[in-house]
Amino acid sequence: MSESDVAFRSLVDKFRFERVLNSNPQTKTISLLGLIDNAPAILTAEKTHFTFDENKVESPSASNESDSRTLHRCENEYTCINALQELRQLTSNDIYYWGLAVLKQNMDHNPTTRLNLIWPATTVHIRKFEQQQLHLVRETPETYERIVKPYIDEMYQLGRLKWVHNILYHGAEADRVVYRDFLDDNKRDGFVILPDMKWDGVNLDALYLVAIFYRDDLKSIRDLRPEDRNWLKSLNTKIKTIVPGCYNYTIRADELRIFVHYQPSYYHFHIHIVNVKHPGLNDGIAAGKAILLDDLIENLKYLGPRGYMNRTLTYVIGDNHDLWERGLREVVSKQLEEDGIPKTPKVVNDFAEDGD
Numbered sequence: 001m002s003e004s005d006v007a008f009r010s011l012v013d014k015f016r017f018e019r020v021l022n023s024n025p026q027t028k029t030i031s032l033l034g035l036i037d038n039a040p041a042i043l044t045a046e047k048t049h050f051t052f053d054e055n056k057v058e059s060p061s062a063s064n065e066s067d068s069r070t071l072h073r074c075e076n077e078y079t080c081i082n083a084l085q086e087l088r089q090l091t092s093n094d095i096y097y098w099g100l101a102v103l104k105q106n107m108d109h110n111p112t113t114r115l116n117l118i119w120p121a122t123t124v125h126i127r128k129f130e131q132q133q134l135h136l137v138r139e140t141p142e143t144y145e146r147i148v149k150p151y152i153d154e155m156y157q158l159g160r161l162k163w164v165h166n167i168l169y170h171g172a173e174a175d176r177v178v179y180r181d182f183l184d185d186n187k188r189d190g191f192v193i194l195p196d197m198k199w200d201g202v203n204l205d206a207l208y209l210v211a212i213f214y215r216d217d218l219k220s221i222r223d224l225r226p227e228d229r230n231w232l233k234s235l236n237t238k239i240k241t242i243v244p245g246c247y248n249y250t251i252r253a254d255e256l257r258i259f260v261h262y263q264p265s266y267y268h269f270h271i272h273i274v275n276v277k278h279p280g281l282n283d284g285i286a287a288g289k290a291i292l293l294d295d296l297i298e299n300l301k302y303l304g305p306r307g308y309m310n311r312t313l314t315y316v317i318g319d320n321h322d323l324w325e326r327g328l329r330e331v332v333s334k335q336l337e338e339d340g341i342p343k344t345p346k347v348v349n350d351f352a353e354d355g356d
């Protein structure tokens with residue numbers, strides 16, 4: 001075990017469970033709130049996907065691109081059904097059989113779970129992970145200036161970006177960095193690509209990278225102007241060129257979903273790079289949260305000199321988000337009224353009244 005394994009293990013061992021914040025049977029994740037040394041901690045576990053070792057086989061006779069990319073899916077004792085240790089049938093019916101199984105697990109080949117720990121966790125973290133009611137809000141430029149911008153400025157002052165600065169300037173996660181684009185005479189346009197905290201770094205089906213930029217004048221897409229268009233275009237090209245090469249071309253440029261979040265959790269410009277077949281964890285890739293980089297580039301052609309500051313942006317927000325209480329709740333109810341949507345009638349719950 002490395003020193004960092006030992007430190008992580010001792011923190012997880014000290015975790016004292018308090019309550020479940022959220023769990024999702026589709027993404028197979030659970031987030032637990034607990035205490036470590038009397039400070040709040042959030043432990044998230046995600047059951048990992050099945051793995052196959054993938055080797056690229058260069059065929060000497062390959063004359064076209066698809067031939068040269070033939071994938072050889074090699075099996076080992078841990079891939080999929082080879083790892084079967086126990087099997088119990090639940091039922092069978094005609095030609096259909098189903099049951100439960102235990103598969104042999106191995107840290108290198110098929111670890112059971114990806115664990116994320118946030119410690120000490122702030123109330124912003126806890127509220128973000130907690131199950132909550134979601135709402136769609138239309139953020140006009142006026143709403144942005146009045147409610148959202150002051151919030152972003154406050155978040156910035158609170159120093160929630162320490163992890164970003166650690167990556168950019170202090171060598172954090174350096175051993176995992178996939179690519180660093182850093183020109184001494186043009187630091188402003190540079191960036192770092194590395195595995196997102198959400199990816200185990202093993203299974204390419206779930207490939208999830210994040211590109212973080214040295215520019216610190218962009219808090220979110222709201223700060224993008226038409227003059228940034230060429231910069232974004234060259235980023236897009238670089239990402240699509242570099243990432244497939246980093247993974248031995250087992251993933252192609254057109255298999256990368258490249259997008260940003262609005263609202264993001266962290267107000268320092270960064271881009272998500274995800275295998276297009278990944279359905280996304282929670283709402284990370286959903287409409288109302290993810291905006292494709294290609295669409296950003298295209299839209300900047302038409303938005304005028306103030307760029308994204310001119311647009312109304314529609315997105316999903318949870319009622320645990322600070323912005324909800326800071327004014328978005330009123331914005332939403334006013335918008336529904338202006339749109340002529342009838343007020344929701346009071347719904348009587350018959351079952352509750354019957355005492356069932």
Ligand code: G7M
Nearest residue numbers: 163194195196197198210261263264265266
């Ligand atoms: O929603 P937003 O666009 O702000 O997403 C931020 C992304 O950064 C998420 O996909 C996180 O999983 C990722 N992320 C957050 N932290 C704190 C870290 C970190 O410390 N390291 C890495 N590699 N990714 C992180």
